[in-house]
Amino acid sequence: MSEMKKKSEYLVEVNNLKQYFPIKTGFMKTTPLKAVDGVSFNIKAGETLGLVGESGCGKTTVGRSLLRLYTPTSGDVFFDGERVDKNSIGHMRKQMQMVFQDPYSSLNPRMTVEDIIGEPLDVHKLYSGKGERRDRILELMELVGLNAEHATRYAHEFSGGQRQRIGIARALATNPRFIVCDEAVSALDVSIQAQVINMFEELQEKLGVAYLFIAHDLLVVHHISDRIAVMYLGRIVEIADADDLNASPIHPYTQSLLSAVPYPDPKMAKERQRIILEGDVPSPLNMPKGCAFRTRCKYATERCAQECPTLTDRGNGHMVACFNK
Amino acid sequence: MSENILSVVDLNTSFHTDRGEVMAVNGVSFNLDRGKILGIVGESGSGKSVTAYSIMQILEKNGGIKKGQVLYKGEDITKFTEKQMREFRGKCCSIIFQDPMTSLNPVFTIGNQLKEAIELHTPRKGKEAMDRAVEMLTLVGVNEPEKRVKQYPYELSGGMRQRVMIAMALACEPDILIADEPTTALDVTIQAQILELMQSLQKKLGMAIIMVTHDLGVIADMCDEIIVMYGGRVCERGTAEDIFYRPSHEYTKGLLKSVPSVDRMGEKLVPIPGTPINLLNMPKGCAFCPRCENAMKICIEEIPPEMQMPDGHFASCWMNVKKQMEAQSNE
């Protein structure tokens, strides 16, 4: 029996999660690549937490690590009050699913839609007869807006948006309460992207699933999320209510990130001041001591080089990790 | 007074494939004025890149211009010899791509490649060309340019490589720079750096830019004039204000409603129904017809003509023709 915590208001709780990868940096020498370096957040049932930050900051790793597709270096993850570990993950897998960016590579082109969606049903033995399996598959296809007549077609016969629907139907097959959506709409054209975003929202209303919604498009994340966490080099630097974060970002990195978003509105684009960041993100193999953002931060002081700022509440759960803002 | 530098007139480009002829660009026309930024926007497969590559005549072997003219300062370059085209590509018009590695050679240093481009297209040779290379790197905001010229492309970050590619493209001081999704692979903060750079270079050097992108935000941010493409055709063309505030084609309207916007965050998005177009199976009439909720009988039968709107911009949608006729009969 895995350890139980007292019932909490959160469906998912992540405490100080670390995921290091050993990287060969020389003869007989490895250096830990700190892909995720002490991340904490909570997600309520039926809630969407957006996770943003530039490529390589550790978003995918957070998702994979909390679903135990990797064994975390340290830290705790609780699902519905129960610790997620190598013993408990077996029976929790059904409840926690993942949807990926690339519908092309994550689906086997030689499998029919029916087989793709049916696979998790088979693995978890979620039906008693052939008829029940078939009914469930058709029900799932309808849920994501796929035509039942297409059940016997192959994945490669579908367009990007439809393949993403197949991937989502598959993720929903086990009735999960939590889905990590990793850049799930990023490869789609905007008109199709809007179809899939609406579907995610409708599924949430209907089934009450919670999402960790990872994406690099900040407008999309703002649209779909209740709260948003911003990552920089393996750490969360700010986490707040979605509207609050967009209206009044506090961390210098969040401020420049939001100012860089090109808005589809010529007047706003002309009035807006971009806060251009100098230079590039440092290598996670060679993280700056103290605040990881200090090499690009115009507010950096002595203290930022010595200590690593932790998240503190600035009111209404708006958490920021910065000494000077 | 604005001075026209490039006119594309009724451009048609197609590709031969095993499954038949793919009509990638069907009757595209637009004008580009000196020193202006023109945006080409549309979903993937709408013919944006093929339009750009047709201008440069760098289409893949199975493709070619079937019909139409590309007038550079009044001269039809589709009639040019390969030698004349090389000169056009060297001195008049440059192109940069989404992936800088398509233009950079991994086995030569940045300095060598820049120097070669400069020697090829300008009278500067040897040390003078290398000095110019360092100058160009400074111009595009590459830090420590003396050190960078000795480095190889793989030693630079994605944003840095894109700057080097811009430096290469500008080495010959072209009148026109074509940028095909130049920031699509970059993170937003790096994208902001590159867009800022392109805007400042455009002001400094006075060149015209054709910005090809699927990103409505980038288009709104950068462009004076915009053309919207769907299924290889131009739906609508006008100023940024025309397109964003007075869209007059059902596809453009749908596109604008399907992106999240700051003032509509609480509302549901309004997607365009249906699936992307298949160019091997083009509708007889309006290309957008199978996905258009306001399609009429004539839309299925006939390609909509381009019509000038009251504000002066152009749209190709039967809806406008219908409205005009109704207005006339009410008079």
Ligand SMILES: Nc1ncnc2c1ncn2[C@@H]1O[C@H](COP(=O)(O)OP(=O)(O)O)[C@@H](O)[C@H]1O
């Ligand atoms: N399996 C792995 N082995 C080694 N390094 C990895 C692995 N997965 C990710 N990384 C590294 O960890 C960092 C974070 O990666 P990732 O989580 O994919 O970022 P994001 O999803 O935000 O782009 C990157 O520097 C990446 O190169």
Ligand SMILES: Nc1ncnc2c1ncn2[C@@H]1O[C@H](COP(=O)(O)OP(=O)(O)O)[C@@H](O)[C@H]1O
């Ligand atoms: N070499 C080629 N052979 C066959 N079809 C091609 C070729 N190049 C482009 N196409 C087709 O032309 C259409 C337009 O492509 P493109 O201009 O690249 O679109 P985009 O608007 O995304 O830049 C697409 O349907 C594409 O498949």
Ligand code: SF4
């Ligand atoms: S802690 Fe210091 S370096 Fe880090 S973001 Fe704040 S001011 Fe900048």
Ligand code: SF4
């Ligand atoms: S021409 Fe007809 S089908 Fe095409 S966009 Fe206009 S109304 Fe819709």
Ligand SMILES: [Mg+2]
């Ligand atoms: Mg990722």
Ligand SMILES: [Mg+2]
């Ligand atoms: Mg393209």
